[in-house]
Amino acid sequence: MIQINNISKCFGNLNAVDDVSLIIPDGQMVGIIGSSGAGKSTLLRLINRLWDPTQGQIFYKGKEITQFKGRELLRWRTKAAMIFQQFNLVKRLNVFTNVLMGRLGYHKTLPSLFMMFTKEERALAIEKLDRVEITDQALKRCDQLSGGQQQRVAIARAMMQNPEIILADEPIASLDPRSAAKVMETLRDINRKEGITVIASLHHLASARMYCERIIGMANGKIVFDGKPSELTKEEVLKIYRVEDAEEELEHDIENVEMLKHQKQGRKVAVPG
Amino acid sequence: MGNPQNNTDIKSKIKTFETSLNREIQEKSRKTVLGIIIFLTLFILSSIIGRFNISNLIEFPNIFNYIKKTLPVLRLQFLGYDLGVWYSSRNLYLREMFDTILIAYAATLLGTFFAFLLCFPASKNLMKNWWLYIIARRLLDFSRGVPELIYAMLFVVSFGIGPLPGVIAIAVHSVGSLGKLFSEVNENIDNEAIEGIRSTGGNWFQIIRYAVVPQVLPNYFSYALLRLEINIRASTIIGFVGAGGIGQQLILAVRQFRYQDVSAICLIIIACVMIMDFFCEKIRHNIIGRENLR
Numbered sequence: 356m357i358q359i360n361n362i363s364k365c366f367g368n369l370n371a372v373d374d375v376s377l378i379i380p381d382g383q384m385v386g387i388i389g390s391s392g393a394g395k396s397t398l399l400r401l402i403n404r405l406w407d408p409t410q411g412q413i414f415y416k417g418k419e420i421t422q423f424k425g426r427e428l429l430r431w432r433t434k435a436a437m438i439f440q441q442f443n444l445v446k447r448l449n450v451f452t453n454v455l456m457g458r459l460g461y462h463k464t465l466p467s468l469f470m471m472f473t474k475e476e477r478a479l480a481i482e483k484l485d486r487v488e489i490t491d492q493a494l495k496r497c498d499q500l501s502g503g504q505q506q507r508v509a510i511a512r513a514m515m516q517n518p519e520i521i522l523a524d525e526p527i528a529s530l531d532p533r534s535a536a537k538v539m540e541t542l543r544d545i546n547r548k549e550g551i552t553v554i555a556s557l558h559h560l561a562s563a564r565m566y567c568e569r570i571i572g573m574a575n576g577k578i579v580f581d582g583k584p585s586e587l588t589k590e591e592v593l594k595i596y597r598v599e600d601a602e603e604e605l606e607h608d609i610e611n612v613e614m615l616k617h618q619k620q621g622r623k624v625a626v627p628g
Numbered sequence: 629m630g631n632p633q634n635n636t637d638i639k640s641k642i643k644t645f646e647t648s649l650n651r652e653i654q655e656k657s658r659k660t661v662l663g664i665i666i667f668l669t670l671f672i673l674s675s676i677i678g679r680f681n682i683s684n685l686i687e688f689p690n691i692f693n694y695i696k697k698t699l700p701v702l703r704l705q706f707l708g709y710d711l712g713v714w715y716s717s718r719n720l721y722l723r724e725m726f727d728t729i730l731i732a733y734a735a736t737l738l739g740t741f742f743a744f745l746l747c748f749p750a751s752k753n754l755m756k757n758w759w760l761y762i763i764a765r766r767l768l769d770f771s772r773g774v775p776e777l778i779y780a781m782l783f784v785v786s787f788g789i790g791p792l793p794g795v796i797a798i799a800v801h802s803v804g805s806l807g808k809l810f811s812e813v814n815e816n817i818d819n820e821a822i823e824g825i826r827s828t829g830g831n832w833f834q835i836i837r838y839a840v841v842p843q844v845l846p847n848y849f850s851y852a853l854l855r856l857e858i859n860i861r862a863s864t865i866i867g868f869v870g871a872g873g874i875g876q877q878l879i880l881a882v883r884q885f886r887y888q889d890v891s892a893i894c895l896i897i898i899a900c901v902m903i904m905d906f907f908c909e910k911i912r913h914n915i916i917g918r919e920n921l922r
């Protein structure tokens with residue numbers, strides 16, 4: 356269980372995350388939605404401890420992770436794997452090496468600097484790559500891959516960390532609909548089969564509704580909605596995105612969601628949006 | 629759109645933008661003027677301190693007399709013989725020149741190695757510990773700040789005459805200049821890969837090794853080769869103070885008024901430097917070209 360108590364992150368006099376409290380049980384798949392600048396990325400970075408909060412605490416399994424330092428902090432980051440919108444791979448290294456990077460947290464510094472990964476780890480890397488279906492690209496340099504492929508490498512790397520939590524910051528924002536569906540399905544699969552908690556910030560309402568069992572809406576650094584996808588009514592969406600009147604685009608998106616909801620009962624829809 | 633309230637709104641926005649833009653332009657031009665004034669002041673000061681005046685220029689032709697004295701007698705019908713006399717100690721000179729290149733090579737290797745170690749703590753984006761950053765920076769500044777020749781003089785005193793003090797002198801200076809260049813390369817890399825590795829729980833050394841080094845290595849290599857070019861030139865000089873290489877022969881020839889030997893040695897130096905420059909540049913461009921093609 357992740358327990359967030361009154362956490363805030365300030366940049367100058369801007370509260371990017373403003374007094375947020377939240378409890379996320381183990382194994383949940385959570386979507387965070389909200390307009391640009393709402394503080395979604397900031398919240399995820401605070402949980403991974405890439406950034407330190409200005410105020411407040413985060414607990415995981417009873418331990419205050421906001422107090423972690425040194426080795427303990429690194430172990431925490433390994434446990435709470437992060438996936439980024441911009442993939443954040445080392446583009447000059449090949450896919451295989453990038454995936455192995457997920458093991459860094461398990462190694463002594465000196466051997467790890469000479470790429471001394473064990474046979475088991477290498478086998479594991481191939482296994483993870485197979486899971487995201489890019490084994491055939493394993494020896495390509497990452498800058499030669501498409502966005503969707505890179506994002507799947509990033510997922511494989513996250514899986515190599517043997518994480519208990521996956522924090523995905525807009526994992527599908529720069530992907531085409533088909534790759535997006537694939538990435539979301541992989542995340543859901545990981546969530547269901549391995550029981551890993553997944554927290555994903557999403558810009559795509561329909562995906563959030565379709566893949567997540569719980570949706571959190573943020574606006575101006577605060578949580579303004581927290582509930583099941585079915586509770587996310589049109590009024591709530593308008594509140595989250597802080598528009599008085601539904602603009603055409605948004606209206607369309609909302610309609611889409613309604614439609615998908617009906618379809619979902621019937622057959623599986625692979626391509627949102 | 630088009631409603632009057634919106635219209636005045638956008639107008640006032642444009643106005644505030646324009647004022648801030650103007651302020652920035654003024655600020656910039658003030659800085660430019662200040663820069664020009666500082667430059668001119670320094671220029672005038674330096675010409676006063678350097679005792680630069682026209683009469684120096686008129687005396688300048690003295691140097692041509694010296695050059696004329698160093699020219700060998702070359703007769704067309706006895707060309708082979710005359711060349712043989714001019715380059716009678718060619719074996720010695722070539723050996724010394726080879727030593728000189730070796731000194732430069734060893735110094736560049738040593739310098740690159742230590743610059744590589746020091747450049748990471750000397751990069752602001754990589755080193756968050758202020759003290760370590762400052763120490764690394766100052767260390768680089770210090771080793772860069774003193775010319776090779778002065779290091780060579782100091783090391784000749786402590787290590788004795790020979791190539792060893794020369795190697796160390798040039799290496800120390802190279803650490804400073806390469807380390808500075810390397811750390812600038814580091815500061816220009818993209819942060820995404822770094823965050824990626826950090827988010828997996830990698831420690832500082834692992835971040836450097838896997839997020840930074842793959843991005844910067846081709847640049848380092850190119851800079852190190854450029855340094856080798858520079859060091860070959862530097863290593864011809866340090867012999868003047870007894871730190872090995874062909875410079876030692878040159879200063880001897882100058883002191884003993886062996887005018888023709890001076891020109892013989894100078895020609896060898898020029899030829900070798902040109903050849904090495906040519907090859908270094910070829911390799912460098914090859915690397916840069918290959919990187920850009922990716």
Ligand SMILES: Nc1ncnc2c1ncn2[C@@H]1O[C@H](COP(=O)(O)OP(=O)(O)OP(=O)(O)O)[C@@H](O)[C@H]1O
Pocket residue numbers: 366369370371372389390391392393394395396397398
């Ligand atoms: N490094 C930073 N320095 C200063 N301000 C920042 C920094 N990072 C984020 N902010 C500010 O914090 C606020 C929240 O940013 P955040 O990136 O969390 O938004 P977001 O909800 O992820 O938006 P988006 O959907 O566009 O990614 C924004 O107003 C942003 O300008």
Ligand SMILES: [Mg+2]
Pocket residue numbers: 395396397524525
């Ligand atoms: Mg964001």
